[in-house]
Amino acid sequence: MFWSDWGASPRIERAGMNGAYRQTIIDSNKLNIQWPNVLTIDYPSDMLYWVDARYHLLATCDFNGDNYRFILRDGSTLMHPFQNHCL
Secondary structure (H helix, E strand, O other): OEEEEOOOOOEEEEOOOOOOOOEEEEEOOOOOOOOEEEEEEEOOOOEEEEEEOOOOEEEEEEOOOOOOEEEEEOOOOOOOOOOOOOO
16 A cells, blocks of 8 residues: 655655555655655556645656656646545
8 A cells, every 4th residue: 555644754665555554655865856746556567656735746656666757847837736626
């Protein structure tokens, strides 16, 4: 399983479903992240996608936190993607 933390030390972590093998895969020492959220797993490609709502960016990495790249950084497109913008 994967999860994110936006606290004093923002990060994305992973662990087995039983909580074993906990590991930080992305943190602010590796990448400039602040509010990582909206995690999505691409199982066929073994890639994790996330949005950082503070920096308005969409990024990806492999399940170990390697091979990361920024896909999109745009404040008008990704203002706060975790909010529901219903009219």
